[in-house]
Amino acid sequence: MPWVPALLLVAIATGAHAQSTGQTSVAPDLRECYTNPWLLNRNNLPPTTIQTLIDIIRQIEDNPNVNVDMRTMAALLLHTYRQDGIEYHSRDGVASANVLPFSPTFHSFHRHRLLLRMIPSNLQALPNNTLSAPLKCALHHMLSTTVDARLRGDESSCGQLSQYRALRTSRSVRSVKDDVELLDVSKLRGRNGQMRQYNPNDDVESTGSFGPKRARQLMGDSACPILTGVVKTKWGDVSVGNLIAGIAAGTESQQVPITELIRGSTLNYQNVQTTLTSIFPATLSGDLAEAVLIQGTRGSQIISVGTAGHWNSTQAQRFFMLSERSNVEMTDPEIRGGIDGFVLGNSSAEGLRIYSSLRLSQLLDMYFAPRNGFFNTNLRACNRRNLSLTHINNDALASETRAFTAALDSIMPLEGTLTGGLEGLVQSAITNYQTYTSNTMNDLNCIITEATSPDFRLRTNLYIVLDSSWPYNTIYPAISYLLEAIEVNKYGSSVTLLSAADGRVLINQTLSQSEFHLLYNATTHQSFPTGVNLETSLPNIRQLLLDTLRNESSSNFVGGNSSVLLYLLNSGTIQNNNNVWEQARLLREGVPDTRLVFGTSSNQVENLSNLVRDPQNDVITLTLTSTGTQVDTTMSQVLSTIQMTGRRVVNPLCGANFAAGSSGVRQFDDSVEAGFINFYRVSPNYFYLNNDNARVRVSFGTAGVVQGSLTVCHSRSVILPRQNSTLEPDASAITCQNVVTATNVDMSLQNACNGFSTIGACPPLYFSVQANAVGETTTATCTDVNVCRFPNSIRYQIEVDGLGCFSNATNLLSSVFFVLFGLILNIVRSL
Structure with a gap:
């Protein structure tokens, strides 16, 4: 003008x-x-x-x-x-x-x-x-x-x-x-x-x-x-x-x-x-x-x-x-x-x-x-x-x-x-x-960007348990890499820093990378408690996570960020005895949606393998140096393990006690960018005993403006199910359906644990929601900044129905009780 x-x-x-x-x-x-x-x-x-x-x-x-x-x-x-x-x-x-x-x-x-x-x-x-x-x-x-x-x-x-x-x-x-x-x-x-x-x-x-x-x-x-x-x-x-x-x-x-x-x-x-x-x-x-x-x-x-x-x-x-x-x-x-x-x-x-x-x-x-x-x-x-x-x-x-x-x-x-x-x-x-x-x-x-970057964004609550014997100049670049890779922000992941000595919170949970970096520096690192004690830190951290479950239950939390507990250890061979194993078991069974991972400066796969679910991926040897170079290569396996932990979908009534009944119908809203995929996981702790009505549904719900379409894929064996997967040898293990306006995709959990004698043996339900790519956006499809990171993201709804609460955290024989109870219940229903 x-x-x-x-x-x-x-x-x-x-x-x-x-x-x-x-x-x-x-x-x-x-x-x-x-x-x-x-x-x-x-x-x-x-x-x-x-x-x-x-x-x-x-x-x-x-x-x-x-x-x-x-x-x-x-x-x-x-x-x-x-x-x-x-x-x-x-x-x-x-x-x-x-x-x-x-x-x-x-x-x-x-x-x-x-x-x-x-x-x-x-x-x-x-x-x-x-x-x-x-x-x-x-x-x-x-x-x-x-x-x-x-x-x-x-x-x-x-x-x-x-x-x-x-x-x-x-x-x-x-x-x-x-x-x-x-x-x-x-x-x-x-x-x-x-x-x-x-x-x-x-x-x-x-x-x-x-x-x-x-x-x-x-x-x-x-x-x-x-x-x-x-x-x-x-x-x-x-x-x-x-x-x-x-x-x-x-x-x-x-x-x-x-x-x-x-x-x-x-x-x-x-x-x-x-x-x-x-x-x-x-x-x-x-x-x-x-x-x-x-x-x-x-x-x-x-x-x-x-x-x-x-x-x-x-x-x-x-x-x-x-x-x-x-x-x-x-x-x-x-x-x-x-x-x-x-x-x-x-x-x-x-x-x-x-x-x-x-x-x-x-x-x-x-x-x-x-x-x-x-x-x-x-x-x-x-x-x-x-x-x-x-x-x-x-x-x-x-x-x-x-x-x-x-x-x-x-x-x-x-x-x-x-x-x-x-x-x-x-x-x-x-x-x-x-x-x-x-x-x-x-x-x-x-071209190189798309070939080398993932087509999914992580949303995880990462709990880093830090061994302060790491030199600050050595461990800080590794932590910084993880924060950037998992995208710590209001639309992505959170990070909490805890002590490996006693499990105390060193930096409270934050959704801000800048705030974390302000709180974690060379001076604060030197003030952290020294030593590693799994026997002390694990129960204190488990209590923290149980309190989180209670808070989520009171707020009707149905689904959201995954949960990963990452120990970064540098203190030589870590003491592992029956008491430590028992604390790890209680954590695994009392907080079933949290994945325990160890990153260690020396090879401790054999020493720590009995504490984790997947020893091959959950105990990782880290080769970190004070020069801070090759951090991405060294930390890639840690990142890969976090990536394999899908977002949680839960029964909000379970809380920390897993003593409540059926979830009934509950839902939450989520969104996905065009061409991206969101991955989810439903633990068998929510569907171990049969309920004919138990299911998970994906729909547009009341999302309003809809542009593009969604594809929902689910599997019981493929952790990250996707359409036309070239990495999965058994394509029949993945089922995919499209979601269009006024339609739903239902994933039934009826008899989902038949044939499995324990909750731990029953595989979770893995599913994904993928948005088909679009070249140019002409309208804003999601204007709620509390849900959608971008105005052209596609908003959808995940609904659960009939999920239960099952856990063997109280004693080792409880899973047998659940099996007998399930058999009796099926006999009664057949009469």
Whole structure:
């Protein structure tokens, strides 16, 4: 649109211009991220992954005091938590309680100031108490771009995926009153990741103390400086600031006159367009303009774009290290973030037409997904290269970049003054950008993505029982891998951390990865009880799980997450005697839907096999190292075992005592994405004795809008039954039926345990619900955010009828009683 709304002009003239994150000092609400030693140490904050980002945004969206649409949410995040360019400034050893040695002076800050004027926020900013301080600082660092080139001490190995030990040193807990000591350079050197501070006398390439701080920072001693504002995804590392800015700008695109941006300054270029389309500076044109100005004023005629990098760890990503220290104006993550932000910004209008209440977290979750995408299978991060070709017009990119370069030149301090040649410099930058993205950035594509990722999502309650003799640097990456793989979030799995010494709860059950990472760090790990005692921990954990069953029964819980109890042991041969075996038996029989698994640092299959149901899969030897490499390979069997444990379907009356009667008719709602499968398990403890009416039914129920169809498969021997399975040798063991509107699929449990003398010998009922794949979504099929992760998920209902409560937890002879009772009951019925 060629006009500027009055609201935008007002925002530019007043509120947005006065936005605190656009000022030349650290914003007041962000200062504690740089004054509190605990928050300043990034190892105390969650890993910077796309899952963490989405989790934190969900927490903001779920806040009862925050009720805004997607576009406003994106703008609020930028105005509240993004402040690019914050650098540390050495005071040559002089400390002052009144001076914070951080300020936004890196080149990225100047672009950020202009963007705040182009992307106004009516509400200005989110309240400071919207997030906890650690999550606020984590989000700030994920959104804000700067380069820290201070010497760290690990430069000899920074070209490798190391554990980055200099940045993983644990810190002592300090009180708030000690924060002022942070301003002492000698103290800061020990807390801020053990980085040596910049010494201008060591910078032989510096133009002297009067040179711009940006230049002195980039010419520092580190061969691989740290780039902030980056999150890890399976499809390449992404600069979040560009991503969110593109969404905010594209959802409500604006044409902004250059004169409004350079008000009070002189435009030095006459051959540029007079208006800017906000989404271009927010994404690709912004970084291209920075590269043109900074490299151009250094005398370069060829503008370089693209700088690769790597993380400090494969599973504890907190520091992204660039492969070089020059020409870092448009790095690989910034390119990806720019493309993703541009594509999603331009596609958001159509997404909002399909579902007007779409959340920002849902948009990101759909785009960074292995299948389906943002209401269209093409709109996925794995398809980024093709999307950049179809969505970005090169001529428009060139003209927008020239115009924004002219605007940025009016406020950015530079080493020289461009007096001509702007068009050639811009064209060089765009040509190199096109070449680089086409030939160098070989990110994971959609074909490989679908071939290597599962077509089901896990929903499990994972109880990790930790042996604290594991070194923190060794076990943390393994736990982090599991949390990401099982998708700990409000729509997926939960995690609880317990002690292997006595079974006490160390970290309460949480559905938030970010919250778990805040609570579990090197300091808390060292405070955990030591030793392993199965004889003590098993009964205490069993009591916890029995209490959970009671709570579920009181809330009429019919089905949901599976339950896995995982011991991670490192203390040599574990004591296993009759008392331990008895406790394991009571756990197995009293909490039949919980699977007990052991992961051990030494081979203990023979020692622990009598405690588990499936020794081949439930006792696993782990080869973990302090370097944190090959974690995915080492933990793959643990993950596979969790994957084989289907979601629970239960009789809610059983609770912890298994003494109640028939369930009657009860149901719960669930949902599945197109092309995905949900797997379930019904324990024989709910149908051991015959009931002619016992069954499980799958239907659309009262789900409302139905798009696509469902296939229900069930089996008594195949744990993960699916249609047209190529992995199952006995195809006859699986029965599949389709669910369409106004029809049901019933799975009868009549005489389901005939011929089995004990409950343990009778196999469970395994079944799955699969949604047929669709290419493009035109309507929102599930708008209840409490049930459906995505608005295009298919909602359905699982109903149980006639389930019973049978358990031999009270004594070993009870199963015989149940068999005799069943025989008598059948004889009476036949009379």
